[in-house]
Every structure is written in C-alpha cells, then in structure tokens.
Amino acid sequence: MALLAALLCVSSYISIQLPFSAVPITAQTLVINMIALLLKPKKAGITVGIWILLGLVGLPVFSGGKGGFGMLAGATGGYIIGYLAAAIIISLLKGRKNRIVRHTVSVLIGIPIIYAVGVPWMKVMLGIGWPAALTTGLLPFIAGDVIKCIASVYICKPLYRIVNAADDQVRISARKS
Secondary structure, three states, X not given: OHHHHHHHHHHOOOEEOOXXXXXXXXXXXXXXXXXXXXXXXXXXXXXXXXXXXXXXXXXXXXXXXXXXXXXXXXXXXXHHHHHHHHHHHHHHHOOOOOOXXXXXXXXXXXXXXXXXXXXXXXXXXXXXXXHHHHHHHOHHHHHHHXXXXXXXXXXXXXXXXXXXXXXXXXXXXXXXX
C-alpha cells in the first residue's frame, strides 16, 4: 500500500497543463487504476485516502506538485474525490482472479466515475456552463485515459501475482505470531 501511495504521489509530477483547461493531463489515472487492480477495495480506498490526506496537510502530492486544502476546494478537487470513488469501485468490480477482460472492463467503468465527480465540481467552482465544462474537463482526456486504462491492465497482469503472494505471506506470518 505504501509503495502504491508513493507511486501516486510521484505520478502527480508527471503533469502537462493544457492552456485551455484547469485540469492537467497526469499519470494519476494510470496509478489509480493500478491501485484498484492490485489491491482489495478497502486497501485501495485507504491508499488513495492516505494520498488525499497527505495533500490536504500541504504536502505537494497533487497534480503539478501542489498541495493544501485549496486544491481540494478548487476546480480539480472533484477529480481528487473521484479518484477515491473510482479506486474502490474498480477494485470491487475486478473480481478475485487476474482476468484481462474483466480488469479492462472494470477500469473502463472506473474512469467515467472520476469524470462524473470531477466535471460537475469543476463546472461549479469555475462558474462555467456544461458545454465549457465538458470541452475543458472531459473531452480532451478520453483518448489518453483509455490508453492509460489498457496500459494499467497490462502493467498489473504480472504484478498481481507478486502483490497477492506478498499479501498471503503477511497473513501467514501474522497467524504464526
């Protein structure tokens, strides 16, 4: 969990600010998908929750190396909350087996959850209409997010066994203690 939380922090620095949008392109969606695919729902939620708390206390873990409550209360705050919801829901949908098709469907369902929270939040915070919100907070990101979804599934395929084997070892060690 800690390694994935750290990876999420680092992914926030991989950020490209679009001149027409308050929302940057980041590697965060890739890592959110990875967290959801590798961890059980509770652990996925805790991992993303830790990242949010780190950002809220001011550590520079949000997109572009920013932090503080202002980020959550700002135009991109809905995406941050959407990450938490998506990580838990994707993790619930993925099932218990390492199946590429099911994982792909799960992450493709999860990305719209991020948009469903982020776009309306951005609309309200910026005081813009739906056409502007969709044009700046959704449409430019769809193709890249689909690519990140597919990449996350294939990155996690070999890691799934390793992470779950390590998790099993921790449980076995705890029982012996």
